[in-house]
Amino acid sequence: MEVDTRTRILDIARDLITTQGYGSTSIAQIAEKLGTSKAALYYHFKSKEEILDAILAEPLAALSELTDKAAADQPGKHAEEVLAAMIDFVAGPCSCLAAFEKDPSVLHQWAQRNNLLDKEEILITSLVGPKPNTTKIIRARAALAVAKQGTSAALAMGDGELSTDARKEILAAAVRALG
Amino acid sequence: MEVDTRTRILDIARDLITTQGYGSTSIAQIAEKLGTSKAALYYHFKSKEEILDAILAEPLAALSELTDKAAADQPGKHAEEVLAAMIDFVAGPCSCLAAFEKDPSVLHQWAQRNNLLDKEEILITSLVGPKPNTTKIIRARAALAVAKQGTSAALAMGDGELSTDARKEILAAAVRALG
DNA sequence: GTCTATATAAAGATAGAC
């Protein structure tokens, strides 16, 4: 079962961008790993930016679904579910968004165009609960950081797999951080 | 009281790299903000890399001091102090290291040369305590994430100042995450 | 769909005048 070229390009690009960053990853590098010329690559994508868009399209949609759900509930009502959803997001096939959003060259361009910070804001609001104040916001951001960082740490230790035990542990730590 | 050119360059570069990333910040951009030519800039620094090194020299030394202290204690003994030290580090004049270490283009080059991940490892070890296991490591990374992310969130809300209340709150959240 | 070749722009860096 052959994987089509478009998919291979995205896999290679995702890999390179994850380790080097978007700004420091060149079309030439991607083409080299692909085993073809740069021109061949431009047959499949009309720009470097389009490659980034293609990589992040599904992750963005998945995150949007998550934030839509979080926004529908009243703030603070289902904080634990939101944290669990974030853990599963980072552990799942859309994890690259969580990795890329730390890259300033992505943040500066793609993230602004796609309102990524707004979505983060929605998650925070849903964790904060009613009557927000500085303390609650700090705790909410702390909890979200635990969900993200804890999960990627667990994945690194578990060969890319998140055990149910680890998941439970991360969620508990995030809930504790939330106070 | 004039600020010397070298310092101005570092201030400008630190600013640009923070928002755009190292790989996406060019000498030309720095020179433009400086109000001089690129050649003038090369009189003060012989390469782009040297600018990065100069920016991070003090922060690296400060972090090393922190990890040396953490490594001297027996593991798990003074976890709260370590977390507090990390909060103050992120809130202090060396905060740019915490910002830069999220940039893959910095991680890929500078961080490897300077064993940044080793230093992170030392901090984790000092938080984990004796008889490490997966759970303890997850909790340690969670706590460290709270210290870092919580602090930068608090700084963003407080115009760059970390109030004593916020500091107490972040530390408490980190300790809770640690379990 | 892939190639070679090339256009075009931007990057890092240097030479030498002032």
Next chain:
DNA sequence: GTCTATCTTTATATAGAC
């Protein structure tokens, strides 16, 4: 210390043959 001018490399992207 700063300038203009230039070198060299690398980047994104395209043209046109196969």
